[in-house]
Amino acid sequence: MPQSSPPEPRSLFGEILDWMLVPLLLLWPMSLVLTYAAAENIANQPYDRELGEMARAIARQIVFDRTGAEGPSRARLRQPETAADMLRADDTDHIYFRVLGTRGEHVAGDHELAPPDEKAEPQEVRYRDDEVHGEPVRAAYLWVAATDPHVDGPALVVVAETLGKRSHLAAEIVKGVIFPQFVILPLAVVLVWLALARGIRPLNELQQRIRRRRSEDLSPIDERDAPEEVAPLVRAINDLLARLDQSIGAQKHFLADAAHQLKTPLAGLRTQAELAQREIDAGQQDARSLKRSLQQIAHSSQRAAHMVNQLLAMARAEDKESASRLQEVRLARLAREVVRDFVPRAMEKRIDLGYEGPDGEDNATRMLGQPLLIRELIRNLVDNALRYTPSGGIVTVRVTADPFGQVVVLQVEDSGPGIGEAERELVFRPFYRTLDNDAEGSGLGLAIVREIATRHDTTVTVGDARPRTSATGQGPGALFTLRFAVAGAAG
Numbered sequence: 505m506p507q508s509s510p511p512e513p514r515s516l517f518g519e520i521l522d523w524m525l526v527p528l529l530l531l532w533p534m535s536l537v538l539t540y541a542a543a544e545n546i547a548n549q550p551y552d553r554e555l556g557e558m559a560r561a562i563a564r565q566i567v568f569d570r571t572g573a574e575g576p577s578r579a580r581l582r583q584p585e586t587a588a589d590m591l592r593a594d595d596t597d598h599i600y601f602r603v604l605g606t607r608g609e610h611v612a613g614d615h616e617l618a619p620p621d622e623k624a625e626p627q628e629v630r631y632r633d634d635e636v637h638g639e640p641v642r643a644a645y646l647w648v649a650a651t652d653p654h655v656d657g658p659a660l661v662v663v664a665e666t667l668g669k670r671s672h673l674a675a676e677i678v679k680g681v682i683f684p685q686f687v688i689l690p691l692a693v694v695l696v697w698l699a700l701a702r703g704i705r706p707l708n709e710l711q712q713r714i715r716r717r718r719s720e721d722l723s724p725i726d727e728r729d730a731p732e733e734v735a736p737l738v739r740a741i742n743d744l745l746a747r748l749d750q751s752i753g754a755q756k757h758f759l760a761d762a763a764h765q766l767k768t769p770l771a772g773l774r775t776q777a778e779l780a781q782r783e784i785d786a787g788q789q790d791a792r793s794l795k796r797s798l799q800q801i802a803h804s805s806q807r808a809a810h811m812v813n814q815l816l817a818m819a820r821a822e823d824k825e826s827a828s829r830l831q832e833v834r835l836a837r838l839a840r841e842v843v844r845d846f847v848p849r850a851m852e853k854r855i856d857l858g859y860e861g862p863d864g865e866d867n868a869t870r871m872l873g874q875p876l877l878i879r880e881l882i883r884n885l886v887d888n889a890l891r892y893t894p895s896g897g898i899v900t901v902r903v904t905a906d907p908f909g910q911v912v913v914l915q916v917e918d919s920g921p922g923i924g925e926a927e928r929e930l931v932f933r934p935f936y937r938t939l940d941n942d943a944e945g946s947g948l949g950l951a952i953v954r955e956i957a958t959r960h961d962t963t964v965t966v967g968d969a970r971p972r973t974s975a976t977g978q979g980p981g982a983l984f985t986l987r988f989a990v991a992g993a994a995g
Contacts, residue, residue: 524696532689536682543677547670548642555644556629559663562601563627566659568650579605579648579659581612597666600636604660606650617662620645626658634664641666706731710738722749777801832991833878835912836862836869836903842882843901846890854895857886861903868905869912870991873960881956882914884949885984889918892982911987917969922980928966953984962988 565582581603602613616636624630626649634643643664650658710730724742727735780798843859850857862869871878882901889899897919904913923931934951950964957964969981 539681540678543674547673551670552631555665559644559646559661563648563661566648579611597668600664602662606657617664830872833871833873833875835871838879839901839903846886855893856898858900869903871912871988872991877956881953884953885916888949889916892920893918912990914986916984919981922982923966962986
C-alpha cells in the first residue's frame, strides 16, 4: 500500500495574503454592479425632470370642450403639430407622446404608448419604464383635470423617451469611477504585499536567531525582540526549552551515576581476573584461592548484570509509547507469581515471604496497564524489601480490592529498618542509598517503581509497617502502597 505523502507546510504570509486579497477581488465586481446602478439612477434624474417638463408643457395646451349644456365633454390640443415638432427635436433619442381624453379616447400623439394601469393625483408627474416598438423607453405621465366641474374626468398626457442620452451619461459616470480603480487596485495589492512582508520580517529574524543557535544552547529566547502577537509562542518555546534542559540534565546526571555504579563491579571483575592470572603465572595451584577469585568474579558479574537489567527496566518504564498500549492485567495473579519467584531467595536469607489476597481469578483486582511493567514494579518492591530485611524478618505482598469497586490496592510490607520521614521522598531518586545501610543494590529499584506508577496514573506512598509486623523486633519496617484504577471503573 503506497504511503501518503505528508502535507506541505502552510505559508502564513500566503494565507494572510489570500484572506486579504480574495475578498477584495470578490468585492470589486460587486462594486462595479453597484456603481453602474447608482450611475443609472444619477443619469435618470436630470432627464426625468426634463421629461416631466415636456409632459407639463403638453398639459398646458389641453382644452376641454362641451357639445351643448348636456353633451359630453371632449379634450383637445390647441396646436398638436407644434407640440409634435417640439418633442421630436432631439437628435439623439426618439420622443413619443400621447394624449387621452376624459373617457380614455385617443386625442393626439402615438398610439403605441399604452396608458398606465394606475391613476394619480392631477398635476402629479409619475415615471415608469416601458417599451415602444420593442425599444426600452422612459415614460412620464400626468392626469390633467379641467377647471369646469361639469367635465366628465381628467385627461391623460404620456411622454416617453428612448434611453440613449441616459445610457451615455451613465457610462461616462461609470468610466469616471471605475477607471481609477484599475490603478488603485493593483497599487493596493502591492501595498498589502509590502505591508505583510514588513509585518512578517520579525518572524523571519526570530527564525534566523533560532537557526544560528548551537545545539547545546537551551537558554530562553529574548521575548523583547519578538512581536506582541508572537510573545505567547516564544514563551511556550522557552517553557519547552526549560523542560528540555531539565530533562537533558537529568539524563546526563543519570548516565554519570550509572557509569559510576558500573565501575565498581567491572573494576572488581578486572581485579579478581588479574589476581587469578598472576597466581596461575606464578605456578600457585591453590584451588581454594582460585575458587575464591572465581566467586568474586561471579559476584561482580551478577552485580553488573543486575545493574544493566535495572537500567533496561528504567528505559522501558520511561518509554511513553509502550506505556500507552494498555491491556487487562490480573494484579493478584501477577503478585502471586512474583512471590513464588522470590521464595528460594527468601528461604536462603531465612525471611518469611508471604502473600495476602485473592487466590483465584478475582475480577475485582483487574486493572488496565502494561503487564511487563507491573511485574517489574512488584519485583523491584519485593527485591527492595528482601535486601533491607534482616534474617528472620517478614515480607508480605498484599492485594486488596476496594469495596466500592473503584481501585485495587497493592502493598509490600517488611520488617526491616524502615525509612525515616526525611528520606521518604529521596529514596525514589536514581542511585540514592539510605544512610547507615550496607545492603547491596543498584539504587534504581524504587526509581523504577515510581516511574512505572506514574505511567499508570498513580502514586506510590511510603509509611511505617503495621504494628504486628514491627513486633518481631527487627525494626519499624516499611510499607509501600499503590492504588490502581480497576478496569472499567467510572472516570
